[in-house]
Amino acid sequence: MKLLVLGVNHQTAPLAVRERLAFTPAELEGALVELSQVKGVAEAAIVSTCNRTELYCNAREADAVLGWFAAQRGRPVEEISQHLYQLENDAASRHAFRVAAGLDSMVVGETQILGQLKDAERVAREAGSLGVLLNGLFKRAFQVAKTVRTETKIGAASVSMAAASVKMAERLFSSIADCKVLFVGAGEMIELCATHFAGEKPARIVVANRTLERAEKLAAQHGGEAMLLNDISARLAEFDIVVSSTASPLPIIGKGMVERALKVRKHRPIFMVDLAVPRDIEGEVAELSDVYLYTVDDLSEIVRQGMASRESEVEAAEVLVEEGVDEFHQWLATRSLVPTIRELRDHTDRIARHELARAKKRIAAGDNAEEVLERLAEQLAAKFLHAPLATLNAAAPHEQEQLAAATRRLHRLPLEDNE
Missing domain, CATH: 3.30.460.30 (Glutamyl-tRNA reductase, N-terminal domain)
Known part of the structure; x- marks a missing residue:
């Protein structure tokens, strides 16, 4: 894996x-x-x-x-x-x-x-x-x-997408303070955009969302008003700037909806920013002559200008x-050692428990406690050393030097003179 x-x-x-x-x-x-x-x-x-x-x-x-x-x-x-x-x-x-x-x-x-x-x-x-x-x-x-x-x-x-959106809007309108802004969605990206646009003191801020309560909460932070997504079609013509970022799998604003809004606006331009993936605004909207539509990719060049510093x-x-x-x-690398460490601990624990049980039985039978403890220490040492010593002795000549060096390192023994 x-x-x-x-x-x-x-x-x-x-x-x-x-x-x-x-x-x-x-x-x-x-x-x-x-x-x-x-x-x-x-x-x-x-x-x-x-x-x-x-x-x-x-x-x-x-x-x-x-x-x-x-x-x-x-x-x-x-x-x-x-x-x-x-x-x-x-x-x-x-x-x-x-x-x-x-x-x-x-x-x-x-x-x-x-x-x-x-x-x-x-x-x-x-x-x-x-x-x-x-x-x-x-x-x-x-x-x-x-x-x-x-x-x-x-x-x-850093220049954020929100800040880049404001910069692009300022290229189209002489003053954002004269504009009415619609935010579609109420997530983190829209919160950032609302904060940046609110700093320019637009004439009106409206937040449209699937749930009215969340839209109202965000709108209240910037002195705006809230509405439902379903109301966008009827009210789109009111807005000079539209910024959208929702999790909708399908476009919320279509070309026909924007065409109707432009007709009511007598073809006054609309600046639109679609920060959603998948897109909230149909790509064909960009074909309309009085619409300035920007996606996340369109804003990338402005964003990159802040890189040099x-x-x-x-x-x-x-x-x-x-x-x-x-x-x-x-x-x-440490995680890969865990199974080996766990098995080594289990192995030594089994030996210790077995020898301890034998020692307790001898003491219970009346044997001298000091002699039992000495025997316990001897047995533990012998059993702990049995496997590594047997492996060293049984190793082929070309393996012994490497195993001996590893054993000295594992047990922190002094290095031999020739090492």
């Missing part, structure tokens, strides 16, 4: 591919149960965000995991393979630590991915697909991320990641 990571991200696959391979939150638990039942898969976790879908497994072979992934998403293996990265052992742990630290994100240094990794770990734990290996991996990934945050300034100059911090963070990889490798 080995640590495997199979996945696609914003660097290897376009948005159209990523949205076909993404898992919705509602799908994750069932998918994890299925994946952990695949032959040769002992543990599994799935990370699925707008920028990546990754399978973390303790598995025998990658082919079985890839076959399941393709079948589960209803895509040919060949189609997925051309966008897929496949990592094993140290390369897999290094990738996990870089993801947790925000080094593999479209927004280098962003912190949202760490929360998403923690959610993935929690869901896997609740689904019963998390074991010793992946538990250890995620635990150390979170530690590495914390160290990177503490010891570097990797996130100091963080290069030295990235280098420092990469060093910390490598230290984390070394520590995890050492932990795995």
Whole structure:
């Protein structure tokens, strides 16, 4: 068995591919149960965000995991393979630590991915697909991320998707203070966007969500109002800016809905940002002349402009990641010794219990206690030494030197002069 990571991200696959391979939150638990039942898969976790879908497994072979992934998403293996990265052992742990630290994100240094990794770990734990290996991996990934945050300034100059959305809107409108903004969804990404746009003091803020209570909670933080998703069609024409990020598997805003809104607006432009994967807004909406639609991939160039000022911090963070990889490798090596250590302990415990029982019987029979204890010590020493001495004596000449050196090291005996 080995640590495997199979996945696609914003660097290897376009948005159209990523949205076909993404898992919705509602799908994750069932998918994890299925994946952990695949032959040769002992543990599994799935990370699925707008920028990546990754399978973390303790598995025998990658082919079985890839076959399941393709079948589960209803895509040919060949189609997925051309966008897929496949990592094993140290390369897999290094990738996990870089993801947790925000080094593999479209927004280098962003912190949202760490929360998403923690959610993935929690869901896997609740689904019963998390074991010793992946538990250890995620635990150390979170530690590495914390160290990177503490010891570097990797996130100091990061430009988030939320901030990039505001910058793009400012290119279209002379003042966001004159705009009415609609946020579709009430998750973490929308919370970030709402905070950034609210800083520009727009004329109105409205939050639309599947559940009104959650929309009201977010809207109240920014002096806005709430509405249900079902009301978007009737009210879309009111808004100059629309920012959407939900977990819906199907588009919420279609081309026909936007066309009707533009007609009511007398073709005043609408700025739209779709941060969801799969997309919330139909791609055909971008074809409308009075709509400026941006997806996560469209915003990537703005986000990357903040990279130059963080290069030295990235280098420092990469060093910390490598230290984390070394520590995890050492932990795995130690874990491989556990069965041997356990059997050795059991073996010596059995000998000790057996000899102790014999000694107690002799004392109960009236034998001299001091003589019994001396005999006990002799018997314990003889039995503990019997197997290693017999192995040394029976070894072939070419094995004896190596076994003798190992024995001296194990028992911390002085090295021989010729060593």
